[in-house]
Amino acid sequence: MTAVPHPPQATTVPQDRLLAAGSQAEPARRQRTWLYLLLLALLLVPALLPLLRPGFYVSDDGRFHVYRIAALANAWQQGVLYPRLFPEFGFDYGQAVLNFYAPLSYFPGAAAALVVGPAAAAELLVALGFILAALAAYGYGRYLWGSAAGVLAAVVYTYTPYHLADAYLRGAIPEHFAFVFPPLLLWAYTAAFRARNPWPPLLWGSLAWAGLVLTHNLTALLMVPVAVLHLLIIAFTSHRRPASPALADRLSREWSTRIIGVVGSLALAAGMTAAFWLPALAESRYVGLALGPSRGYENHLLAAPDLLRRSLFYFQNAPDSLGEIYPWSWFSVALLGAGLVVLLIRWRQHRLPANTPLIAFHLVVASTALFMTTVAALPLWSPLTPVLGHLQYPWRFLLLEAVGLMGIAAALPVLLPRLRPELLVAVVAVIAIAVAMAGLPIEPLPLPDAETWMPQRMWQEDASAGQVGATWTGEFLPLTVAEQRWALGRPADASAIPPWSPPSSWPPRVALTQLAYAGLAAEVDTATPLQLRLHQFHLPGWNATIDGLPVPTYPSTDLGLVTIDVPAGSYAVNIGFGATPTRIAGSLISLAALAAWIALVWWQARSSRSLLATSLVVALLAGALVLNGWGLGRRTWTPQPVQATLEDVAVLLAVDSRALPGQNAAEVTLYWLALRPLAENYKAFVHLLGLDGAVLAQHDGDPVGGFTPTTRWQAGE
Numbered sequence: 001m002t003a004v005p006h007p008p009q010a011t012t013v014p015q016d017r018l019l020a021a022g023s024q025a026e027p028a029r030r031q032r033t034w035l036y037l038l039l040l041a042l043l044l045v046p047a048l049l050p051l052l053r054p055g056f057y058v059s060d061d062g063r064f065h066v067y068r069i070a071a072l073a074n075a076w077q078q079g080v081l082y083p084r085l086f087p088e089f090g091f092d093y094g095q096a097v098l099n100f101y102a103p104l105s106y107f108p109g110a111a112a113a114l115v116v117g118p119a120a121a122a123e124l125l126v127a128l129g130f131i132l133a134a135l136a137a138y139g140y141g142r143y144l145w146g147s148a149a150g151v152l153a154a155v156v157y158t159y160t161p162y163h164l165a166d167a168y169l170r171g172a173i174p175e176h177f178a179f180v181f182p183p184l185l186l187w188a189y190t191a192a193f194r195a196r197n198p199w200p201p202l203l204w205g206s207l208a209w210a211g212l213v214l215t216h217n218l219t220a221l222l223m224v225p226v227a228v229l230h231l232l233i234i235a236f237t238s239h240r241r242p243a244s245p246a247l248a249d250r251l252s253r254e255w256s257t258r259i260i261g262v263v264g265s266l267a268l269a270a271g272m273t274a275a276f277w278l279p280a281l282a283e284s285r286y287v288g289l290a291l292g293p294s295r296g297y298e299n300h301l302l303a304a305p306d307l308l309r310r311s312l313f314y315f316q317n318a319p320d321s322l323g324e325i326y327p328w329s330w331f332s333v334a335l336l337g338a339g340l341v342v343l344l345i346r347w348r349q350h351r352l353p354a355n356t357p358l359i360a361f362h363l364v365v366a367s368t369a370l371f372m373t374t375v376a377a378l379p380l381w382s383p384l385t386p387v388l389g390h391l392q393y394p395w396r397f398l399l400l401e402a403v404g405l406m407g408i409a410a411a412l413p414v415l416l417p418r419l420r421p422e423l424l425v426a427v428v429a430v431i432a433i434a435v436a437m438a439g440l441p442i443e444p445l446p447l448p449d450a451e452t453w454m455p456q457r458m459w460q461e462d463a464s465a466g467q468v469g470a471t472w473t474g475e476f477l478p479l480t481v482a483e484q485r486w487a488l489g490r491p492a493d494a495s496a497i498p499p500w501s502p503p504s505s506w507p508p509r510v511a512l513t514q515l516a517y518a519g520l521a522a523e524v525d526t527a528t529p530l531q532l533r534l535h536q537f538h539l540p541g542w543n544a545t546i547d548g549l550p551v552p553t554y555p556s557t558d559l560g561l562v563t564i565d566v567p568a569g570s571y572a573v574n575i576g577f578g579a580t581p582t583r584i585a586g587s588l589i590s591l592a593a594l595a596a597w598i599a600l601v602w603w604q605a606r607s608s609r610s611l612l613a614t615s616l617v618v619a620l621l622a623g624a625l626v627l628n629g630w631g632l633g634r635r636t637w638t639p640q641p642v643q644a645t646l647e648d649v650a651v652l653l654a655v656d657s658r659a660l661p662g663q664n665a666a667e668v669t670l671y672w673l674a675l676r677p678l679a680e681n682y683k684a685f686v687h688l689l690g691l692d693g694a695v696l697a698q699h700d701g702d703p704v705g706g707f708t709p710t711t712r713w714q715a716g717e
Contacts, residue, residue, distance in 0.1 A: 365401075
């Protein structure tokens with residue numbers, strides 16, 4: 001007899017049992033997620049261990065960022081939340097660092113500095129950058145391929161050698177912090193084409209772009225073509241035309257709506273950051289940035305002998321082979337090659353995994369980034385010098401290499417489905433950490449709080465390097481400064497100082513009535529017209545009034561000092577650093593875009609509690625910045641008047657003194673009015689006397705910490 005199989009019988013499962021099964025699976029899934037996050041936390045420990053050493057560490061730029069964190073914290077102590085100008089930078093001549101350099105990463109650093117000091121705050125900022133970037137990569141990888149993929153993405157993203165070099169060798173803290181945003185951008189706009197409600201990811205995408213623009217200008221520039229390619233791939237692969245014409249028409253309208261939403265999201269990001277980028281672009285023509293891009297990148301492109309590190313362990317090579325160039329890592333090349341080979345094999349087997357277009361995207365990004373660091377890419381660099389020349393160094397493309405490798409690593413579980421995900425995580429993590437951490441050079445740098453809160457150490461380092469403003473390229477130095485950078489903190493050539501004869505009824509009387517952060521009010525009584533100069537470089541934003549009426553400010557002398565003309569008579573004079581037309585326009589655009597973003601959150605994304613909470617925080621911060629810009633909370637004070645005239649040399653107008661908490665030191669500020677150019681370098685001294693008249697402490701030397709000798713003084717300064 002022949003057995004005839006019975007057709008399978010349908011089984012009916014009661015609804016309550018299905019719900020029970022779902023409710024049992026959810027806690028298990030949640031527990032698995034937490035276990036992967038715990039694993040990720042453990043895998044991040046090696047990257048953070050160097051920060052546990054006492055003191056700071058030697059790096060190319062790290063101490064510059066410590067000084068900027070301290071300057072921002074000092075501004076906060078004087079009630080200024082967003083100081084575009086650091087008056088103490090550049091030997092106390094002032095430089096508008098945060099008018100041109102993205103400020104966002106310094107804000108958490110300044111908050112921490114008020115508690116733990118600037119150097120420790122910078123290290124906390126580095127740690128926060130590693131943690132947030134890893135979490136962003138984990139979220140992106142998990143969204144596409146699951147929790148194991150998220151851990152793989154985070155580990156490879158963290159231990160790409162350039163990521164560690166950015167933090168520990170270059171000390172490029174804002175660029176290091178910018179690693180947080182590329183995974184968030186890719187995650188948000190991928191979800192915008194896949195989520196049932198695209199508004200939450202689109203609004204998160206706006207915020208991520210705004211964060212990147214406000215964190216590091218050049219990384220934002222690098223990410224533009226990557227983001228465009230990503231959006232084209234996502235948009236193209238998500239546009240499907242089903243057989244039903246009615247359904248096709250509905251899906252086509254929905255797809256078009258999402259495209260429009262992406263454009264609107266990007267426009268919102270541009271608008272929200274206009275308060276920064278609009279003045280930065282418009283006013284850059286007044287400072288060293290206007291000198292334009294250079295072809296210096298030609299000296300740092302990789303030739304064939306330099307492509308790969310000699311050791312499998314990236315940093316176990318001769319130290320002199322780092323710095324000028326950053327070669328490829330064997331691990332990075334192996335991961336890129338493995339991803340490409342496995343994907344080609346799966347393609348030939350007609351077994352392409354999920355999200356194959358995104359895997360291909362990451363392969364293209366990583367390989368293109370590596371190519372752009374080589375001399376073979378020079379034909380691309382040369383015609384694009386007006387844009388790429390601003391990057392300064394080809395190795396910045398290695399940040400995009402990390403972005404590409406992140407996606408390749410995340411895709412390994414679907415590229416190699418026969419291997420257990422846990423095994424993949426273990427193998428890749430061990431190799432990535434060993435390759436990147438072995439031999440990582442960390443050299444201690446003593447940087448006591450007392451030396452970071454005060455600018456003298458910064459000035460000394462500038463003078464030793466022949467630079468100005470805690471930077472290597474003078475990009476924030478006004479073009480009206482004719483003196484050489486290396487000479488600014490040194491005595492002037494006395495033989496070049498012209499003879500001077502005092503006018504009649506000399507000297508004028510100047511009484512400081514009120515001081516503020518980057519501003520002053522004074523009563524001026526002069527019998528003859530007076531050129532009144534500040535010991536500050538002239539920049540857009542310096543404004544002045546005489547008896548309440550606006551008067552022009554202009555640069556004068558070879559130092560380009562802020563100058564106003566005071567006619568003969570008695571006047572109330574106010575001078576301060578504040579708004580410009582482009583700063584006002586940028587702020588208004590940003591406020592309008594922020595209002596639109598918040599309105600969209602409450603209109604289209606009320607189901608997202610995290611977005612609602614974020615919108616409230618954004619609204620509070622924006623309101624605080626606006627009110628503070630109008631003067632609310634800004635500190636003013638009146639110094640102790642002295643009015644001591646030293647012959648025809650100078651008048652000591654006033655003095656300030658304050659104890660520095662926890663530093664066993666006092667800061668004493670002398671306010672001088674120079675009466676004439678001087679051919680001699682006089683010394684200023686401060687003595688602290690005890691009750692019995694004995695000298696307890698003293699400071700003697702050239703003014704401004706020794707970096708403005710009196711041969712640099714100008715009449716009326």
